[in-house]
Amino acid sequence: MALELRNVTKRVGAIEHIKDTSLLLEPGHFNVLLGATGSGKTSLIKLMAGLDPMASGQVLMEGEDVSQLSTQKRNISLVHQFFINYPHMTVYDNIASPLKVAGMAKSEIEDRVAEAAKILQLEPMLQRRPHELSGGQQQRCALARAIAKESRAVFLDEPLANLDYKLREELRDQLPELFAGRGAVVVYATSEPEEALLLGGKTALMRDGHVTQFGPTAEIYRNPENLDAARVFSDPPINTATVIKEGTTARLGSRVSWQLSGDAAGLSDGPYSIAIRPYHVLPTASPKASVRLAGQVQVTELSGSESSAHFDLGLGKTSGSELHANWVSLSAGVHPYEIGEMHDFYMDPSACYFFAPDGSRAA
Secondary structure (H helix, E strand, C coil): EEEEEEEEEEEEEEEEEEEEEEEEEEECCEEEEEECCCCCCCHHHHHHHHHHHHHHEEECCCEEEECCCCCHCCEEECCCCCCCCCHHHHHHHHHHHHHHHHHCCCCHHHHHHHHHHCCCCHHCCCCCCHHHHHHHHHHHHHHHHHHHHHCEEEECCCCCCCHHHHHHHHHHHHHHHHHHCCEEEEEEEECCCHHHHHHHEEEEEEEEEEEEEEEEEHHHHCCCCCCCCCHHHHHCCEEEEEEEEEECCCEEECCCCEECEEEHHCCCCCCEEECCCCCHHEECCCCCCCCCEEEEEEEEEEEEEEEEEEEEEEEECCCCCCEEEEEEEEEEECCCCCCCEEEEEEEEHHCCEECCCEEEECC
């Protein structure tokens, strides 16, 4: 079983919500759609599920063109971030509802509901109604319905977004195991890069209705093909700035420079965009983090064992105007930042990505 998109587009009036998109999504792993709110994740899921019409292109399941088939005839399941269950039905009947609609025998329905309820730890709650469940239990009910249906494709549209932190962690750990070995194509939409990394599999990075890169999740995190991909796959936001490459020297404004090595040293002279993740910009120097930056601290955050500082990086004057970049440092431990103070930070130049003026990866 595979789900293939061939040159799919979606328009609303004159606005193109999904730009020309081709993807091959396979079972055996999670297929993650990663992008910020408004990037097109839900729109793409609706096209795959048959909930919205396409402007052009094809959707194929197991090689069969299902573009003109209704959602019901595609044999898919969709789990939203909102706990969509039938309020007048028991948990048992909610899980069984698509099986009853399909005309399945009562004994098989009972077997499938029992299996799904066991997997999702809902057995003691089968006679309750949704309003008697916690948020996590309601989402388990929706997931159990998708498992019991044994769909060809399962679409999970930010299914954990409305759960508290502990429940999110618990369900996120369970999800790959829940769908393992079922032969379904599983598509999971999220706006959180960390969630994509934890789920593994393959990831399609989305920005402005366009897939900027698709491939094994860990690989595209390490090697973004373009600046858009680097920006999508970073939380906190990846730091970017324009540098000028001259010989083997990179100049960041008029105050910061360093010697290049490896592929970056072989680039043609000229302007490039660099991108570096916040955890490679540290408040103390080290053998790797050796390029000194100076910035005024704007915002600080403590999250358990990590400290982050958003700072205004002054880059010097050009044509009489002071250049600035808003950067972020993320480091282990607790650091005594003060809002408004000037603070030194140290960048690891070997962790910089270089992008050409058109946004393509240069080094």
